[in-house]
Amino acid sequence: MxxxxxxxxxxxxxxxxxxxxxxxxxxxxxxxxxxxxxxxxxxxxxxxxxxxxxxxxxxxxxxxxxxxxxxxxxxxxxxxxxxxxxxxxxxxxxxxxxxxxxxxxxxxxxxxxxxxxxxxxxxxxxxxxxxxxxxxxxxxxxxxxxxxxxxxxxxxxxxxxxxxxxxxxxxxxxxxxxxxxxxxxxxxxxxxxxxxxxxxxxARLTRLSIATALVLFVQLLLGAWVAGLNAGHASYDWPLMQGQFFPEFDRGKGIGWALTHDPFLLHFLHRWWAWVAVGMLIWLARRVRRSERRASVAIHSAFGTQIILGIATVMTGVALWVAVAHQLVGALLVAATAWGMHVAGRREQQA
Structure with a gap:
């Protein structure tokens, strides 16, 4: 090799x-x-x-x-x-x-x-x-x-x-x-x-980059399951779900099944884990801002747009082109995050 x-x-x-x-x-x-x-x-x-x-x-x-x-x-x-x-x-x-x-x-x-x-x-x-x-x-x-x-x-x-x-x-x-x-x-x-x-x-992966990638991976996984289970239709209001913060979901088959199959719970998790991802992305963007401001701007722009589109997807009843834009910007967010992670890796090498 x-x-x-x-x-x-x-x-x-x-x-x-x-x-x-x-x-x-x-x-x-x-x-x-x-x-x-x-x-x-x-x-x-x-x-x-x-x-x-x-x-x-x-x-x-x-x-x-x-x-x-x-x-x-x-x-x-x-x-x-x-x-x-x-x-x-x-x-x-x-x-x-x-x-x-x-x-x-x-x-x-x-x-x-x-x-x-x-x-x-x-x-x-x-x-x-x-x-x-x-x-x-x-x-x-x-x-x-x-x-x-x-x-x-x-x-x-x-x-x-x-x-x-x-x-x-x-x-x-x-x-x-x-x-x-x-x-x-x-x-x-x-x-x-x-x-x-x-x-x-x-460039090498930094600990911050690995942590950010793992948090973003969870959010993307949840998003894929929400799409696959049509869980976007579980609620059309925001920030509450059907009038309450924490939705009712099926506990009858165990929490493991609910975490991987229940549309209400997965919709809820996808909504709120997004803010954990935002926190990590802000941290990454701030770390790379001095080395490559464009990467920092790209990360902020991507997750900001993605949050708005996610809320709009819910409140429009999963309107086709809003939901498509949400998936498109999700891909752009991955690209921007990879850019930021790469900058962080080079910054650490040069330190």
């Missing part, structure tokens, strides 16, 4: 800045797919495509017969039998939800190509700085895992009497995407530092 990056010689073919810029483009594509994934979830489109065809699935149905065949497959799913069918669904309705799932998968394929092909080119040209090949391969592997987790998530909603995907698989799918996003931003920042100074070493 390769060690830390070594100083590049004057005639080195390494292209750290070009690779960093490429990774930032990929990061932007990941933000886009997270947003489209939110639309897919909120429009109940995720189970509209019942098979995973990596090659032939690139094209949507092109004939009326092909559309009808896809619709017939969907009509055999529990979601259609127990929810969509009784509510009434036309072929035109099906085409709408099919589009969002197809588009979501298409972006995933494009991200894979946009990562793998330039990576191969940089590799062949010897342009990857020493010590970064393993990290780029790890990011590529995370992308592959993301596709696998996405299919396992879809498959969880196609059997038995499930009318939705498993909220556990949904959280794994989403959090893997956000972890990948953080890794892309972090690696790009390391490479930009290497471009400025060939003797630069990768």
């Amino acid at each position: 390769e060690g830390h990056p070594e100083p590049a010689s004057a005639d080195s073919p390494a292209l750290p800045l070009a690779i960093a810029n490429w990774l930032m483009v990929i990061a932007g594509m990941v933000v886009l797919i997270v947003m489209v994934g939110g639309i897919t979830r909120l429009t109940e489109s995720g189970l509209s495509i019942t098979q995973w065809n990596p090659v032939t699935g690139v094209l949507p149905p092109l004939t009326d017969a092909a559309w009808q065949a896809e619709f017939d497959k969907y009509r055999q799913t529990p979601e259609f039998i127990y929810e969509a069918g009784p509510a009434g669904m036309s072929l035109a309705d099906f085409k709408f939800i099919f589009f969002w799932e197809w588009f979501h998968r298409l972006i995933g394929r494009l991200i894979g190509l946009a990562f793998a092909l330039p990576l191969a080119w940089f590799w062949i040209k010897g342009a990857i700085p020493t010590g970064y090949k393993w990290r780029l391969l790890a990011l590529l592997s995370l992308g592959g895992l993301q596709g696998t987790f996405g299919w396992l998530m879809v498959r969880s909603g196609l059997s038995g009497q499930m009318t939705d995907v498993s909220h556990f698989w949904l959280s794994i799918h989403l959090l893997t995407a956000l972890f990948t996003l953080g890794g892309l931003v972090w690696t790009a920042l390391d490479l930009r530092a290497l471009h400025r100074d060939p003797a630069s070493r990768p």
Whole structure:
């Protein structure tokens, strides 16, 4: 395994800045797919495509017969039998939800190509700085895992009497995407530092960064479970829930079950753990303000906007585009936090 990056010689073919810029483009594509994934979830489109065809699935149905065949497959799913069918669904309705799932998968394929092909080119040209090949391969592997987790998530909603995907698989799918996003931003920042100074070493995680990441992870996990269980509909008022601060929830199956399944309790926890996350993010932002003011501003802007959108999502009854914006800014918050954590790591190295 390769060690830390070594100083590049004057005639080195390494292209750290070009690779960093490429990774930032990929990061932007990941933000886009997270947003489209939110639309897919909120429009109940995720189970509209019942098979995973990596090659032939690139094209949507092109004939009326092909559309009808896809619709017939969907009509055999529990979601259609127990929810969509009784509510009434036309072929035109099906085409709408099919589009969002197809588009979501298409972006995933494009991200894979946009990562793998330039990576191969940089590799062949010897342009990857020493010590970064393993990290780029790890990011590529995370992308592959993301596709696998996405299919396992879809498959969880196609059997038995499930009318939705498993909220556990949904959280794994989403959090893997956000972890990948953080890794892309972090690696790009390391490479930009290497471009400025060939003797630069990768930034390290500080204790504050680790604590902030763990608190934010819990909040993102809670958000994913809230989405997967449709728990955003548990209450449309704020700060109270149905007229009281602490909501009634099902204690009959034990607190462990309630903490992972009860929509009222999870909605409550997602609301108020957010302020713990805000506290940690403020702490991180203040620590990096002198070293990189832009990172501090990005963190403050992201969590401030996210809090407002979270409240608006509740009070609008989970209006589609407000909820989508909430998920989009959540992804941007992860990117901003990774930026701040990277600055903190460099600041500690230089102290």
